[in-house]
Amino acid sequence: MAETTLIQGRYRLLELIGRGGMGEVWRAEDESLGRAVAVKCLKPTGEHGDRSFLPVLRERFRREARVAAGLQHRGVTVVHDFGEHKGVLYLVMELLDGLNLSQLLSANGHHPLPVLQVADIASQVADALAYTHAQGIVHRDLKPANVMRTADGTVKICDFGIARLGQDIGFTSRLTGGGIAMGTPHYMSPEQIAGVAVDHRSDLYSLGCVLYELATGVPPFDSDDAWAVLVSHRDTPPVPPRARRADIPEPLDAAIMSLLAKQPGERPGDAAEIVRRLTGVLRTDQPQESDPPRQEQSFGMPGWTHGIGTGSRATTGGQVRMVPPVGEVAGLTGRWTGPMQPPLVLTPGPPPAAPSGPPAVPAAPPVVGPGPAAYGGRAAPHPAQNGGPRPSGPVPAPERLAWLAERHGAALDLGRVGRWAESEETHRMVAAERERALGPDHPDTLASRYELGFALCRLGRYADAMRAYDDVVAWRERVLGPDHAETLAARQESAYVLGRLGRHAEAHTVYSEVLAARQRTVGMEHPDTLRCRHNLAYNLSRLGRLEDSYAMAREVADARARVLGADHRDTLVTRYEVAYALGRLDRWEEALRTYLEVADARARTLGPEDPDTLAARYEAGISLGRLGRSEEALELYRDLAAIRTRTLGPVDPETLRARHGLGVNLGRLGRWDEALALAQDVSALRDRVLGADHPDTLVSRRELGVAMSQLGRWSEALAVYQQVAGARQRVLGGQHPDTLNSRIDEAHCLDRLGRGGEAAELYQRVAAVRGWQDRGTPGR
Structure with missing residues (x-):
């Protein structure tokens, strides 16, 4: 190639x-x-x-x-x-290192796999299906070739979305326009064969077919005659796996047979039930739950089943092409379907250099958008299509725009891996180039500025982020309208930045307006509405309205559990916020219990070392410390620091966060010399990695002052507190709560050093600002 x-x-x-x-x-x-x-x-x-x-x-x-x-x-x-x-x-x-289950069976000489291996694969696939079904997603083409077992034993399902794509356009388990079945009959449910609507229980039937083959070496219905296979799926009870292989445990046999029930209502209610049943195979025999109540449904044989081939089952090599009637085209991909053919070669485009002269001007300039991340999955509109201005002057070469789109994607990827400084630099470059090439109000330019604002947020540069979002909001309101989804998304981000700047009352106003618009346009329980309600609950806690925050977070968590599922990532994020509100209300036992429940759910669905799982454990450590259980907190943070050092490296911000928590609890245990040494190390690393004015760096620097104060080193502590207060005033403003708290630290040191007059003056200044804030009048 x-x-x-x-x-x-x-x-x-x-x-x-x-x-x-x-x-x-x-x-x-x-x-x-x-x-x-x-x-x-x-x-x-x-x-x-x-x-x-x-x-x-x-x-x-x-x-x-x-x-x-x-x-x-x-x-x-x-x-x-x-x-x-x-x-x-x-x-x-x-890129996975391993074999799909079809290859695994071939490598095993098409003999059955060991029972424990079958049970392990079954449990992992069922766990993944439980997660995807909770998101409302059905695979529709589960078969051995779509399940990978990696070198470390992890089992992964492939082709979600793509399987559905094929089904939607008649490629996988329904007819193409020419009457051709493009699925693999050995793993198709009776309802798929009948061409009726399918739900998650169709995946469960396919899982039963896959497990049957892994356990016995053959599919439940095995024939070279595709018609016979289809009729058997509809009408014939399968031979129990134990009848083919005596060492299969009864619980595994029963689980497979329940999955192969002809009627969807006779199968297990969900994939999680299969995980529970298989626990008895992997550990010890236990009584199994009864089957769900029957729901009768009759499946006929539609016209598309006539004249089809068998497709490819796991124990045969290669793909078998379905041959259409004369004059018809076989499916979505035409000649791609079937045996190996010469590889597709994608020739590279021209180099991304800027054009040397003005190109020919087409009727409408091409728009190369940043992809779905910036526009919520919709194509970026050209301003001229929405009443906005067309860029004046020569139209930039498509190659140049394509290169900028590629750099935009690279900047997004840098952010995904936590390299925010590089992401910000790249987004800034792309925004400037797009502004020169397309104009300041072009959707692509604004998309880059939107992402630039997000990167600036992650770097703690909130004032700069606010300026970026203000421009995006103003343009989208003017061109797209105030209730457009993209306008509301930008306003919601700006509200978040207002909160980070300590302007929580303004943030509350914006969140409330966005929420009203979302409820009006998409309804109370739309995911976007729930996300806004979640953010509003978060902001209420920062306004000191803790009971309101807790009540709203509970409502959102319940709604997300109904709409998305109890273990959905967004549901757990809101339950995490519920725990935070409980902590602010000094209900630390409940907070700890909720954080641990969230951590357990995330460990089940995402893995024990997923960043979100570890974040919940981190917050559980805070709760332990507040409950006076600092020894337990110390062990938890020591474990977190070790995991994050191993998986992320010693200077990753999350590693440093865990080490910071370790130092705080050393202090609570009175081990102030150790706490001071750790705070010095973490503060220096954060300064180097995140920058001197980053909020996390300032938190660590304050911890230095706390340790110095506890050791009686008041002059050194004062210098540290003054440095922190100055940085927070510079970054966050003089009215931000964190700035005011730093001034209180400074005044306390002055008092201990016998400088009572200066301390009193500082206390009065803080009290005056807080008084203005309480009356709703900005302080000066």
Whole structure:
């Protein structure tokens, strides 16, 4: 393959590692981040070659790719990026080291796998399905080739979203327009075969087929006659796995048979029930829960089942092409379906150098948007389409715009891995270049400024972020309208920054206005509305309205549990906020219990070392410290620091956060010399990594002052507190609560040093500002 094969100037295709009905999979290198990835290339031809279908297909692809990219579970393949390049839709995924279950069976000589291995695979797949089904997502094409077992034993489901894409356009388990079944009958549920609507229980049936084959070496219905396989799925009870293999434990046999029930209502209620049943196989035999009540449903055999082939089951090699009737086109990908063919070669575009002269001006200038991250999954509108100005002067070359879009994506990726300073620098460069090329009010320019604001937030540069968001909000209100989703998203971000600047009353006003608009436009329990209510609850606590904050957070957590599921990431974020409010109300026992429940749920769904799991454990440590259980807190933070040092490195901000918590609890235990040494180390590292004025750096520097005060080193403590107060006033303003608290620290030191007059004057200044704030009048 040509070495110059490059997608979007970033993903270099290196080696073809697979081809199936949906396209090709390549081992590739992400040259922006220097990591190995897998790139799945899909070449749409449209239904019956109808090119008018392509825009619909592309939109469905973007929709389903966003679904896949939003899934965050250790049992689901991570999707990094997606897009379209020279007519080819592509999906960038993590590159897995291992075998899919079809290859695993082949490597085992098509013999059954060991019972414990089957149970382990079953438990991991069921756990991942429980998570995805809780998000309202059904795979629809679960089969051995779509499940990977990595070298370390982790099992991951592949092709979420893409499986649904195929189903939506008649590729996977329904007909194409020519009457062709494109699925694999050995793993299809009776309701899929009948062509009726399916839900999560269809995935459970397919899981039963996969587990049956792993446990016995053959699918539940095995024939080279596809019609016979389909009829058997509909009408014939499967032979119990124990009848084929005597050493299969009864609980595993019962679990598989329950999954293979003909009627969806006779199967387990959800995948989590399978995880519970399999605990008895992996540990000890336990009584099994009764099957759910029956729900009768009859499945016929639709016309599309006539004349189909069997597809490929796990124990056969290669893909078997379904042959359409004469004159028809076989499915979405046309000639891509079937045996290996010459690889697709994506030729690179021209170099991204700026044009040397004015190019020809098309009727409307091309818009290369930043992708779904900046516009909520919608294409960025051209300003002229919404009454906005067209850029004047020569239209920039498409190659230049494409290069800027690639750099925008690289900046987003830098942020995802925590390299915020580099992300901010890249977004700033792209925003400036887009402004020169497209104008200050172009959607792409504003998208870059929006992301620049986000990066500035993460760097603690809130005043700069506020300026960026103000520009974006003003433009979107003018061009898109005040109730447009993108306008509301920008206003919500600006409210967050107002809160970080200590301007909580203003933030409350903006959040309330955004919430009213969201309730009016999308309803009370839409995820965007719930996100705004969550933020409003957070801000209420910062206004001191703790009971209101707690009540609203509880309402949002309950609503998210109903809409998204109890273990959904957003539900757990709000439960985390409930715990925070409980802590502020001095209900530390309840706070601790809630944090631990959130940590347990995150460990189940995301993994014990996922950053969100560790964040909940960190907050549990704070609760332990407040309850006087500093020895337990000390051990918890020591464990967190070790995990984060191993997984993130010794100078990562989260590692330093854990070490900071360790130092605080050393102080609570009276070990002030150790606390001081640790605070000095963490403060110096944060200064170097985050910057001298970053909020975390200032927190560590204040901890230095606390330790010095406890050791009687008041003059040194005063210098530290004055430095912290000056930095906070410079960054946050003189009225911010953190600035005022630092002034109180400073006054306390002055008092201990016998400088009572200066201390009294400082106390009075703080009291005056707080009095103005209480009356709602800005202090000066």
